[in-house]
Amino acid sequence: MLLPLQQGVLYGPVKSRRYGLSLGVNLMPCGYKLCSLNCVYCQYGLTSVGTIDLAPYAADLPRVEEVAGALEEKLRSSTPFNLITFSGNGEPTLHPHFAEIVDETVRLRDAHRPQVKIALLSNATGLTTPAVRQSLAKIDLPILKLDVGTEKGFLAINRPARRVRFEDIVEHLINLQNIYIQSLFVDGTPANSGRGDIIAWMALLRRIRPREAHIYSIDRSVPSTQLKLVSPARLEEIASTAYRQTGVKVRAFYPRRRAVRA
Ligand code: SF4
8 A cells, every 4th residue: 555645744653664753844745746856656645746846736735834833832742853854745845945845854953852863864866956955964864766777767766746857856865965765666666776777877876975975775566566576685785785885874774674785
């Protein structure tokens, strides 16, 4: 079963495969999925509105005060969590006030629970906005998607909306410091886990030089029955090859067993 869309600004806390108890923040609309990509494996299903321009949908987005109010209430409560994660029903960095929301989140976190980390799960398409790029430095764990090494792969796997350009994303990722890369590999049709796919992906990883790369495969229902899981053994092989070839620390994650630190 696909994941149901989030119904509010905050959700969880949910147990994250990598980081423990995470309080999710959804900056996209509640009733539909709005994203600049339409990834073949998306756990929320197909993108309802595929765009990079959120102006026509502004009325459906949470206001800065609404996000800050909900976060403050949760931070003051006894609910346990060790991470606040921007994620949700689409791409969080497309929110027109994303940078302001990050500033408010940092302020509230510092005031109420300074030990809590702030994470961002992003598809990197919002990086064309300078304020978004600047705000990444204030986020403890900026985790950015890179599933492929070529534009052809990007079109097949991530299926971008109009005006989203793979070369822009790559250029911005290369210019950022201290980011984490997250990559999801699938087999079947389409696939991004073949030898040539991994060679092209590693070439970009070498240029981006993230703090770490986290790789994984599908572990729940996906929109297409043509997609297949990449086995844990293959993920481990990709992780160790990528570490040897690029010098970047690559960690493979898969259900039930936490895997290699290459
Ligand atoms: S970027 Fe994330 S939310 Fe958007 S389609 Fe891809 S997996 Fe789904």
